[in-house]
Amino acid sequence: MPIDAAKALAAEPRSREITWNSKDVQLYHLGIGAGANPDKHSPATDADELRYTLESRLHVLPSFATVAGAGAPGVISGLSMPGIEVDLARVLHGGQTLTVHRPIPVEGRATATSRIAAVYDKGKAAVLVLRTEATDDHGPLWTNDAQIFVRGEGGFGGDRGPAAPTDRPTGEPDRVIERPTREDQALLYRLSGDWNPLHADPEFAKLAGFERPILHGLCTYGITLKAVVDTLLDGDVARVRACSTRFAGVVFPGETLRIRVWRREGSLRVTVGAVERDDAPVLTDTIVEHS
Template sequence: MPIDAEKAVAAEPRSTRISWDHKDVQLYHLGIGAGADPDRVDPATDPGELRYTLESRLQVLPSFATVAGAGVVGGLSSPGIDIDLAAVLHGGQSVRVHRPIPVKGSAVQSSKVAAVYDKGKAAVLVLRTEAADDEGPLWTNDAQIFVRGEGGFGGERGPSERQARPAVAPHHVVERPVRPDQALLYRLSGDWNPLHADPEFARLAGFDRPILHGLCTYGMTLKAVTDTVLGGDVTRIRSYRTRFAGVVFPGETLRIQMWTGENQVRVEVGAVERDGAPVLGDTFVEHS
């Protein structure tokens, strides 16, 4: 079997030192649409956007942790994992921050396969990365990776992320346009998959044109929630998780629906131009 679940989970974590500074943070924020908020009169100079783009006022969205270190593909080279990357789908993502991410930093990031679940027709790998600096833990990332055709080995099925949509109308609805060049800018933060830039490669993958990175949508959504519900204060965010429910094409518009509760925001995201086709589901932001 290409996936040896026991070997993969038992393998020692792989550690690497990572570092970042304000330029990395600014590039990431620009890649998820900072400075282009349609609700601002002049977004390029609006104080609410400058906290994402100007080094003297800079704060760091927790979703930056998904690009600060090694990407998902690196975790797929762990012992016990021997799979065809064409069968891989990024099914979900979660980030938990243990304290605010500094604008400039250096940390040791360790990566391991935290779990392997058997979904029948597919296997699900939970790839966990944890980062810590001299002051202690910074963040924990979990990427849920579906591997088609690798299930049926008799393993634990694992938890279900599906939850019923709230029965009441959302408390907030915002729309965020995806620029035609947004995937080209976002990929400069480290995800060089040609699926997001090369039309010929996208057609081979079954799409008529390149698609936006799921993690770009993920970041755009967290920024929208932060600005709409949390007063733009990223330090209030404790954790953020989502299930990737569909693709987004550059040039489309995200409709982001939010239901607010005690220390939690429930979110659903759809593509406006495709009658609200689901993009992110089962999405939650926990905050103080």
């Protein structure tokens, strides 16, 4: 069996030093659409966007943690863990949970430690949970859980994992936000370190079952978090405590995201759909916890 759950769970964690600077942060922010003001009547370089793009005013959107180090253990490298041998064309990023323990500095150095935290049997697929914890000289910075969906690798009799949430939002949302993506969005975003050819190579995308390259799920995740911070959290990235989501569908570069937000005490519930495909679900079960 390509996935040996017991071996994967028992494997020693892998640690490595990661570093980042203001240029890395700016590149990530540009990759999720910063600088492109959605209000066509306002300049792209207004104060709101300069918080993400100008080094003298820079602050760090928490989702930067998903790419910090540009080569730190991630979804693809997680597939090289002991006990795991799978075909990359069968792999999709199923979900992401990020907890930030304090604001991420504009420049930093940290130790990122990764391990397989869980292996779930979904019948026709397996789900690997790759946990990465980053710590610097001042203590924990963030914890990232990437849920990696591997088609055709289930059915081994393992734990099915947690059930889907039952408290999904109903009724009219408190806010609806639309954010366009660019035709070259994936090509720009991948410069932050996710080199999966699924997002750039048309032939590879066809092998994976898609008509053309798709946008990174974590790019959609970042676009969504930025939109929520900018419109409902006063643009204050430090208010974000955690952000979890399930990747329910794909986005093709150039499509528009429709982001619906419901307010709850201490959190925001979010869904995202692709406007051009009748709001086809893209992100579901999305929760942004905040102060």
